[in-house]
Amino acid sequence: MTELASRSRRRGLKTWSAFGDLGRRPSDYEIVTHHMNHTTRPGEQPLEMGPHVRGNVWLRTHRDGMRLVVPDWDAFRDPDAVTYSTYVTAQDDQETYVEGLLERFDEAGHDEGLSDSALGLLRRVLAPSRFLAHGLQMLSSYVQQLAPSSYVGNCATFQTADQLRRVQLAAYRTTQLRLTRGTEMTEPGERWYWENDPAWQPIRKAVERALLEFDWDRAFVVTNLVTKPLTDLITVERLGAQAEAVGAPLDALILQNLYLDCRRSRRWTFALVSFLVAADPGNRAVLQEHLDSFGELARGVLDAAGRLLEVSGGQPPQAIVDTVRSAWCDMLAPHGLTAPRG
Template sequence: MSTPPTRSGTRDFPKPEFTDAEAGALEFPSSTSRSYNYFTPARMRASMYEDVTVDVQPDPERHLLQGWIYAFADGQAGYPKDWTELRSSDWHTFLDPNGEWEQTIYRNNASAVRQVQNNLANAKAANAYGAWAPGWKEFVARHVGAWMHAEHGLGMHLFIAIQRSAPTNMINNAMSVNAAHKLRFAQDLALYNLDLTENIDGFDGAVHREVWQDDEIWQPVRENVERLTAIVDWAEALFATNVVFESLVGELFRSELVMQIAARNGDYTTPTIMGVGENDHTRDSGYTRALFTMLVADETHGAHNIETLEAWTERWLPVSLAAARHLQPLWSQPAERVIRFEDSLDRAKDRLRGVLADLRLSEPKELTS
């Protein structure tokens, strides 16, 4: 028989060696708590938005000890802060006041789509299009149809382009939702156009493309949109679009024109479609104001940021004002005219003045003329 094996000597195990390079060696806001977290929540308990958004994007200044693990061909690594002229003592301070995360994106956009679909179904069942005033179907085909190109252009070529450029996941996430809003609203208008083409005799569902490309009324708006999409600085693109362009052109057309005069021309359907887009803009304007308010209030960089934002206002205000003023003939085209263009533009200017005042920016002289 063979002899069974026996143990020899003292058993030994490799011992862990800590180098203080591990994340566990760091002090976090909840290091002494049984409920562990990497950040200090805005309230007593972290919201779902905070849990799935804050610090998801790594940062060597916060918890990523080995530095960026990838770089671009020119040597820039990660999320360079010099992709914008603005500065912040802590970019991670920003939290989206809308609390947008994956579930809310799907839920809110699904709700908007259902609202549009229900409105269209009800309008068709009630033969609501038959009550439209003479000439209104042409106005909707040409000009409401043309607006889908502005929404699609900004969503596809501006917000999708900048939604990866900011230094934190919280900012990029908010801009991604903004892109989704723009693209979905452009789709809403396109589907509305198709629905009207099927249900209204003589409705020209293709003329909007010609209007956007060639109509003199729309060319300054088109130029404004295209110039916005060419901005390299992500924060400038956001400011020039959501603060300047949307105040003077977007809200002017959607709210001050279409939503004001449609009902007087027998149309109760188009305002509900536009209202969905206005609700999107209200949410997007909320996060935009919160971000720039944080930046102008920065104790270290606030003065620099104010100076930069004022320079951007001077650069883009004349462009959007020119676009707005070229839309003036649209106010005289409907059969029922209930408002003056000058009054609508004044209200648009007042909205922009309010935003600039909230951001501690001086009022440009163009807004007083």
């Protein structure tokens, strides 16, 4: 053995030693994600400030003091391994597709030919949905801000960006409809529906109540296991089906595209649930307890689904409720979780 080779063997640590004994070169996803959360510093204050600084008190109380038990948060991986680069590339392709739809249907005079039923559905549900998306954006941002690792935080970051995309598309379609249908879309206005329509109020209540959850584990549950999956099913998946049924194919196609974002969010959410249960079986009981505590909010959202999406020629209200409830239960069941009773 040469002297150079001997020195090389004695060096010990390799370039990727921060990952532990992987036995392989880290992926590009891992390289740009690992240990990027500057507030997770074992044995030290979260922030490089005094222990009584408000930021440190908040992080110790609402993140580090949560009930979930996880020996190594950095062991979690996003099943889609999304990075900034891959996210931007994928969403650029999605936006190119949607822009093509908007241009093609605009040239065909799509909005001028919408029936009263279709226009009413878009006015009452699609246009106000941007307020819901704003709320989900804030909830996702909080899940990201207090995330216990950069692997979790990055997932929530891209989820937040998805909500901004939804806001933009809802606002764009609302403006298009106003330009072609005038007062039919401007009165009483999407904000009025969000704040006053009885069918919207349980959903608005769920978002506003979720914004008051500060402990990370509860914020994650109310956002990613209750409010977001239920409202995604109602205002994206089911709304798209209703739009197609009443002759609004452009909006049905846009919503089908947005639902791809919802499904990606669901994948990392339930991958994290599986990770939590594998890390400590007691975490399942914690998650279920949190789920049960939001039962009234969830029931309100479910009950509102049929009234919100009711339209002549579409799926009947009770069938909508049953479809959404069944889909939600199917998400939870593989992980040993159950929807709150009632």
